Amino acid sequence: MIRHIAHNLILFSGLACFLTACGQLVVKKRKLENINLFILFALMGIILLQFYSVVTFKILSYPVIISFHSTIMFIFSPILYFAYYVVAFPEIKPPKKFYLCFIPAAIAFIGDLYLFFLDNHTKQTLVQNFFGNINSPGVTLFKLGASFAILQMLLYHLALIKVLIPALHNNNGRNIILITFIYSICSASSSIIAIPGYIQGNPDFIRYSAIIISISFIFTYLIGIRYPDFLQLLSINVKKTSYSKSLLKGLNTGLLLQELELLMKDKKLFLNEEITLKDIAETLHISQHQLSQLINEKFNVNFNTFINSYRIEFAKSLLIEKPHLTVLTIAYESGFNSKSTFYDAFTKHAGVTPLEYRKNHSLKKHS
Known part of the structure; x- marks a missing residue:
């Protein structure tokens, strides 16, 4: 019963992500940040629905659902960083080295492309081997790609947590910072839980990770209703903290x-x-x-x-x-x-x- 509720929560959150993504496209005065949020929520929706197919074992019948799983997860973190950068520094273009963050996604895409063009029977065998923890070359390729993608997500969230910790000491806008800090902790935790799930082919760990992501999404959605300008408020307060180490020292x-x-x-x-x-x-x-x-x-x-x-x-x-x-x-x-x-x-x-x-x-x- 509890497992059934958990699965429905993951499915609901995945579909809700797509609806939220579409909502960003119908904004009257659409900005670059709305396009970024559309991509982010769409990617999150795909990831959650792929998780749903894994934990309900639907992937055994329809292995195509998990296509480009590693690529999507590798793309998610740089897009998340870019979305924050656009809101925090709208007048500054991201540094060119930022685009190097997409290299892992490009490499993963080659591996995912190989898996995508396998025939359906071979894909089903790979999925069965994944759950049976039988490390054939295809399964090993998938496990490595997904594990490194999750590890990348973890590193991005830890970097965000590092930025937020000093900002927690500010009285102004502390609620906004605290909310983002809690969300980042939850996201980092879901990444830590998911890694052994991929390495061992254990759907339970992936289920727990998906539940945390689902709850985080619902939490984010409710916060968005409470604070419509949440991203702007976050960027303002983080900026205040970063500006405490002034870049203007020594300048007239x-x-x-x-x-x-x-x-x-x-x-x-x-x-x-x-x-x-x-x-x-x-x-x-x-x-x-x-x-x-x-x-x-x-x-x-x-x-x-x-x-x-x-x-x-x-x-x-x-x-x-x-x-x-x-x-x-x-x-x-x-x-x-x-x-x-x-x-x-x-x-x-x-x-x-x-x-x-x-x-x-x-x-x-x-x-």
């Missing part, structure tokens, strides 16, 4: 702020719609992370919001001083690359739409 921040103001007000670099954090950092002869920290600490905003604030002030002057210009023309002349982006940023900053702003000032002028 007063002079840097003056130079930054000069670039914005006099040279109007914000009018270039393709301006990036890297461009301005190179002009100031500091790193991207140093400039990001400088803007975060001194203005309490990220780089994109900082640049847009200057663009909006410039647009305000055009709306009043040049009433013959259309909103679209003003958007482009202010450095925005689309009318919708301009409208969203302007409304958020000014509290009214560009047309309402122009109309209000026109009425004041004639009153």
Whole structure:
């Protein structure tokens, strides 16, 4: 009875992951982080359904279900890291060495491809050998791939735990950090439990691991309802901790702020719609992370919001001083690359739409 409930929990969580993934695609203002979350939840859904097929022994009849299992798990951890990076540092591109994290997945893909093209009878024999702990070449290949993938997951979660431990001492946002810390501990535990399951061909260990993952997913879903901006809140609080070891030590921040103001007000670099954090950092002869920290600490905003604030002030002057210009023309002349982006940023900053702003000032002028 308990085992039946556990299996249904794993199946339910796997299907729920797919529904959650689809939900990320129908977000009205879809961002890169939504695409990342779609991939993450879809991968988690596949992993859970594959676990379900293992613990219920359906894999014996349909071995194709477990196809590319190692590849999927090898991909999951780098995508998880990338999702966090995009939220924490939206203005900075991930370092090129990040893409090296996908090399294990590429290697695993070759092995999984070999297993995929085996005939169905051979696959069924391999599955039977897996459960019987008979280490034929195909079974050994699968066990090694899956075990190393789980080990990689464990290392990624341990790295995240290492980042979170110092942040636990912060009073602000401590609940967010604590929630993520507990989730990471659970995920790391599920990885530790799963490894002997693969090595020994023991479905019980895989079942326990899948149950922990399922509970973690449900926990994450409920937290997402409680904290809709959970990822943003997490990144803000982790940033505060990382910034406690300041990257600005030894720099004349007063002079840097003056130079930054000069670039914005006099040279109007914000009018270039393709301006990036890297461009301005190179002009100031500091790193991207140093400039990001400088803007975060001194203005309490990220780089994109900082640049847009200057663009909006410039647009305000055009709306009043040049009433013959259309909103679209003003958007482009202010450095925005689309009318919708301009409208969203302007409304958020000014509290009214560009047309309402122009109309209000026109009425004041004639009153």
